[in-house]
Amino acid sequence: xxxxxxxxxxxxxxxxxxxxxxxxxxxxxxxxxxxxxxxxxxxxxxxxxxxxxxxxxxxxxxxxxxxxxxxxxxxxxxxxxxxxxxxxxxxxxxxxxxxxxxxxxxxxxxxxxxxxxxxxxxxxxxxxxxxxx
Numbered sequence: 001x002x003x004x005x006x007x008x009x010x011x012x013x014x015x016x017x018x019x020x021x022x023x024x025x026x027x028x029x030x031x032x033x034x035x036x037x038x039x040x041x042x043x044x045x046x047x048x049x050x051x052x053x054x055x056x057x058x059x060x061x062x063x064x065x066x067x068x069x070x071x072x073x074x075x076x077x078x079x080x081x082x083x084x085x086x087x088x089x090x091x092x093x094x095x096x097x098x099x100x101x102x103x104x105x106x107x108x109x110x111x112x113x114x115x116x117x118x119x120x121x122x123x124x125x126x127x128x129x130x131x132x133x
Contacts, residue, residue, distance in 0.1 A: 002027055002049040003034035009042045016040070018087050023106065026085040073117050081110045089113065 007013055007024035016036045017026045026043070028034055037043040081089065089109040093100045098112045 001031065002029055003031065003045065004047040004049070005034050005037050005043040006046050007042060008044050013040075013042045017043075017085060019043070019085070023086070025083075026087075027083050028085065028088065073119055075115070075117060076113055078110060078114050081113055 005017070005026050005028075007019040007021070007026075010021075012018075012020040016033055017028065019026050025046075026037065034045065038045050076092075081092075084092070086106050086109065089106065090100050093109055093113055096113065096116050096118065098116055100109065100112075104112075
């Protein structure tokens, strides 16, 4: 599930999640984080996406041809990355080995992650869903 919470009471909040007046929306897959943020009184729960397959359907876009072993190079979708909080972007960047410097803005993180090529393994001869109709 994807939980969408929104800062409501302050100019900024730093704690279990980070949000500012300029970037009040936070998206997380962690129910405990969303619950704790709402209980703090600083956030409202806006939406819960129950169909994770639908939420994740356009996470990646193809970046090339299928390799011999069946894997496919891909890039994370900019729209999906824009929906993530800066905390989630920093974690994802770290997982991908993308250098994160102090003071990096959200747009810089999105650009760095979007530029990174990831490999999507093909399972049982099935092609990954790139969100195309």
